[in-house]
Amino acid sequence: MTEFAPVPDFALGPDIPESGYVVQDLGGGAHFVTQGMINTMFVETKNGVVLVDASPFLGDKLLEAIESVTPKPVTHLIYSHAHADHIGAAHLLKRDGLKIISHEITGEFIKEVKNDDRRPLPTETFSGRRKEMDIDGVRFVLDYTGDWHQAGNLFIHLPELKLMGAMDSFTPKSAPFFRLYFSAHVPAYFDAMDQLLEYDYETIVTGHMALPGTPEDVATNREYIRDLRAAASEALRTVDMKEASAAAKVPADNKQAEIKVWMDAVTARAAELMPSWEKRLGGTDIFLSDNLNATAWSAFID
Ligand SMILES: [Zn+2]
Known part of the structure; x- marks a missing residue:
């Protein structure tokens, strides 16, 4: 489990x-x-x-x-x-x-x-x-x-x-x-x-x-998601798509896999960049990747 x-x-x-x-x-x-x-x-x-x-x-x-x-x-x-x-x-x-x-x-x-x-x-x-x-x-x-x-x-x-x-x-x-x-x-x-x-x-x-x-809980949630966005933006800026593909040995003709592997690498990097929140919020470990993935996609396309 x-x-x-x-x-x-x-x-x-x-x-x-x-x-x-x-x-x-x-x-x-x-x-x-x-x-x-x-x-x-x-x-x-x-x-x-x-x-x-x-x-x-x-x-x-x-x-x-x-x-x-x-x-x-x-x-x-x-x-x-x-x-x-x-x-x-x-x-x-x-x-x-x-x-x-x-x-x-x-x-x-x-x-x-x-x-x-x-x-x-x-x-x-x-x-x-x-x-x-x-x-x-x-x-x-x-x-x-x-x-x-x-x-x-x-x-x-x-x-x-x-x-x-x-x-x-x-x-x-x-x-x-x-x-x-x-x-x-x-x-x-x-x-x-x-x-x-x-x-x-x-x-x-x-x-x-x-x-x-x-309202303080709303402000805390806002601060948390701003941290998600900052970490995702920094990871987007620093994780290179070609390097991520090469590291994962993605075939050159598989562009969809290239995107997937890159965004997974962005999400993983963003997780490393996130400050610690365990003392302020519960469940920070559970949906961290999902939330960072959503935030990173948004920072990329919106
Ligand atoms: Zn609903």
Whole structure:
């Protein structure tokens, strides 16, 4: 088995009890819920519950978690984005009168996915950059600032509650998932960290693992990915494609292999150039090559 560094204490969340979930009160009716791998948030209003996403990792436990806080029904479901690991249990919540809200691009994506009734279509969508809503006395600002994870992905800001939801943006206290949260557009991912630091909030819920974060965690993630980019850029500047091919004995007519071998060498060199982050983030060993590879490709072509 591959050896991984132990997860540092600061990156571990709470122990998950027999119930299979932990609910944390964030104040003002807002709650964080996690089962260890995935997390989300919900807000109790005067008439019901506004829930962000419905992950199959939580499944039925999500309703149990909400019922542990309030007997009120889920009146609104906001899709942060269309990925099935976050909204693939939405069908469990579907009932008459449930409002499902998303960006229009997310709605179109779900419509195009055939044979998946786990992700019901949104009942309300918006186009463009921003939608502000007052839901039973709680203000929600939904912002589509760029394709930092998936087209249609939202920042979900509750200004009065000083709360931000940005699912699949980063992991508090840990290095980002592979390929910078599998970002199709790495520059937009870097922009998203800048954008997230422009809002006013105290807590940010980011969709994975067992911890909510703070603006300081966003800044730490930004510093980390800037280090990735600096290391990747320096490796791109210093690793020569011809030399890498010669060292790997790539046949001269195999240009595709030449690119692959070169980028692997760039990634390996960048890993050597990365400063040590083990005392600040967990999991820095796990997706380092994937993240450097994504960052190097972006630095090369974007
Ligand atoms: Zn996702």
